[in-house]
Amino acid sequence: MxxxxxxxEPELRKSVKQYLYQEGFLVESANDYQSASEKVNExxxxxxxxxxxxxxxxxxxxxxQLKQKNSKAGVIIISAKxxxxxxxxxxxxxxxxxxxxxxxxxxxxxxxxxxxxRRNFGGNTSIVVNEIIISTDxxxxxxxxxxxxxxxxxxDLLLFFIxxxxxxxxxxxxxxxxxxxxxxxMDNHDFIYVHLRNLRKKLAEKGCEDYVQTIYGxxxxxxxx
Amino acid sequence: MKLxxxxxxxxxxxxxxxVALCLFLGFxxxxxxxxxxxxxxxxxxxxxxxxLIEGGAVDFILYLSTDSLSKVVETTTVxxxxxxxDSVIYDRFEEEDLPYRILESNMSANGKSYLIFIAxxxxxxxxxxxxxxxxxxLLLGFxxxxxxxxxxxxxxxxxxxxxxxxxxLKKYDxxxxxxxxxxxxxxxxxxxxNQSLNEMMEKIQSDFQQQKEFTENAAHEMQTPLxxxxxxxxxxMQSPNLKQEEMEQLQSIDNTARKMSSLNKALILLAKIxxxxxxxxxxxxxxEIVSKVLQHYEDALSGKEISVENNITTDIxxxxxxxxxxxxxxxxVQNAIRHNFKGGKIRIETKVNSLIISNxxxxxxxxxxxLFVRFKKNYASKESLGLGLSIVKSIVxxxxxxxxxxxxxNMHKFSVNFG
Numbered sequence: 001m002x003x004x005x006x007x008x009e010p011e012l013r014k015s016v017k018q019y020l021y022q023e024g025f026l027v028e029s030a031n032d033y034q035s036a037s038e039k040v041n042e043x044x045x046x047x048x049x050x051x052x053x054x055x056x057x058x059x060x061x062x063x064x065q066l067k068q069k070n071s072k073a074g075v076i077i078i079s080a081k082x083x084x085x086x087x088x089x090x091x092x093x094x095x096x097x098x099x100x101x102x103x104x105x106x107x108x109x110x111x112x113x114x115x116x117x118r119r120n121f122g123g124n125t126s127i128v129v130n131e132i133i134i135s136t137d138x139x140x141x142x143x144x145x146x147x148x149x150x151x152x153x154x155x156d157l158l159l160f161f162i163x164x165x166x167x168x169x170x171x172x173x174x175x176x177x178x179x180x181x182x183x184x185x186m187d188n189h190d191f192i193y194v195h196l197r198n199l200r201k202k203l204a205e206k207g208c209e210d211y212v213q214t215i216y217g218x219x220x221x222x223x224x225x
Numbered sequence: 226m227k228l229x230x231x232x233x234x235x236x237x238x239x240x241x242x243x244v245a246l247c248l249f250l251g252f253x254x255x256x257x258x259x260x261x262x263x264x265x266x267x268x269x270x271x272x273x274x275x276x277l278i279e280g281g282a283v284d285f286i287l288y289l290s291t292d293s294l295s296k297v298v299e300t301t302t303v304x305x306x307x308x309x310x311d312s313v314i315y316d317r318f319e320e321e322d323l324p325y326r327i328l329e330s331n332m333s334a335n336g337k338s339y340l341i342f343i344a345x346x347x348x349x350x351x352x353x354x355x356x357x358x359x360x361x362x363l364l365l366g367f368x369x370x371x372x373x374x375x376x377x378x379x380x381x382x383x384x385x386x387x388x389x390x391x392x393x394l395k396k397y398d399x400x401x402x403x404x405x406x407x408x409x410x411x412x413x414x415x416x417x418x419n420q421s422l423n424e425m426m427e428k429i430q431s432d433f434q435q436q437k438e439f440t441e442n443a444a445h446e447m448q449t450p451l452x453x454x455x456x457x458x459x460x461x462m463q464s465p466n467l468k469q470e471e472m473e474q475l476q477s478i479d480n481t482a483r484k485m486s487s488l489n490k491a492l493i494l495l496a497k498i499x500x501x502x503x504x505x506x507x508x509x510x511x512x513e514i515v516s517k518v519l520q521h522y523e524d525a526l527s528g529k530e531i532s533v534e535n536n537i538t539t540d541i542x543x544x545x546x547x548x549x550x551x552x553x554x555x556x557x558v559q560n561a562i563r564h565n566f567k568g569g570k571i572r573i574e575t576k577v578n579s580l581i582i583s584n585x586x587x588x589x590x591x592x593x594x595x596l597f598v599r600f601k602k603n604y605a606s607k608e609s610l611g612l613g614l615s616i617v618k619s620i621v622x623x624x625x626x627x628x629x630x631x632x633x634x635n636m637h638k639f640s641v642n643f644g
Contacts (some may be wrong), residue, residue, distance in 0.1 A: 009449050011453040011456075011457075012449065012452050012453045012456055015453065015456035015457050015459070015460050016456060018460055019459060019460055019463075022463070080445050080446070080448035080449050081445055101448040101449055101451070102448055102449075102451040102452035102453075102454070102456075102482065102486050103452060103455070104455060105455075105456050105460065106459060153524075167463060168463055170458075170459075170462060170476070170479055172483055173459070188608075190528050191524030191525065191527075191528050194524070194527075194528070195524075215472065216469055216472065217469055217473040217475075217476050218462060218472045218473070218476045218479075
């Protein structure tokens, strides 16, 4: 899987690259409009992450350029300008997703994976982790071939864990994932524990192993060997 | 007090004593002239009478006038000299008492003493005086009337540009971001006034704009460094050898970065509302938004065991930007949850054009009027940024709605009026 990261802030470029690399992605980067434009012209990517404010140009023009050449790449806009206008313009121009800065790496990772899944229409949209099979088209979960009835939040939580499997995900990033833009309006994250407890119970009822490790103080790790 | 009222009052304050003084002086001068004239006439008659006496024409009594009032009488008193006095004498023809000026003079001639008694009515004087005063009063009244009329006309014409400017200024709203166009006039002072005001408004407007842009830009600029911090926390978290204590430190950094990012978002939102960047005005249903927001806060509500009484039976419709309507109701509901007791209550109802959200909770420890002020918050609330209600107020204000707060029956009550 090849990803192009267009971002002018070197520190952010570095850490995003590192995180995605650990996820097994091949990550290339561009730090200004010109080099980004050249790269999207010359190479094919599975996913392109674009910052809107770039030196020497706008990321939105890159989105336009990709649309013109009928690129198959999924496009996620990463912007410091969390404005509805930018979001709408970006999505209208053909971007698939919009992630405002500052974002959680786990969230970015989950969004990239979801995007790549959606892009592979022909391929299999099921995610298989040992005895768990998630069909993302139907939003269903099977354990040992038995359907597990999950609530929306439990399903989102499981998918988020699996997208970031073998990773420590913080409670903050889970909250952000489950609640979206308004996560910072919640005073505490106790509710995550409630959903997680229910999820664990439902999975265990169908004979699923408990993969979720609690990392005290910070979050959880969905550990799959 | 109106300018014209003040002018007139000043005029009256000066003119009333002046008029009184003029009347007083005029009255006395004319009176004196008249008296002198009368006395001269009396004196001339007296001379005439003396000639008659010296000519021996007087025998005991001589009437000098047909009405028998002026006369020469022989007397035994031997004095000389003139005495003038006023008196009232009954007039048989007019059948009333009439004012008279009288000259009594004693003289001796031909070895006899005589009293000369000459009377002259001053009735004409009084009439003259009255007419004079009337004329005087009329003139003054006319002058006053002219002055009022002139003042009124002046304030309507000369001061017109001033009132126009005043009206324009009243309409001026810094937040509206429109410069008031003050018309130029031919009056130098008003021209200067308008010019100065125009310059001042432009300066204020540009300063204000810059300040607002600064807030928004500064907040935007901070998002990227925050993204770097968060990304690095995300990476560091993956390190396999972290001790629990280090994990907790990471968590603390993460929470702080998150809080700062929320603060940024709130500031950007405020700046945008105040910049009128949310123009779209759509008819919305309170009922729909409330139930959407309540659903969103399901977890927080059950976590704090708060019961919600959703009493919206008749829906109300109002016009607002849809995104801001969400923020408005979200912030109010969040506020009601945040400052509530565990096991408390939230009541949501509609009344005519108002949406009312009440919640149980500790009484305010800040002044009620500070509730909507930025960064003023209940000391106990460490999670609060102190911006939620300021954002609510901003939204309500920029769409010409109103919000009120009361504390009734141990409940905090926020009511938004969309009327």
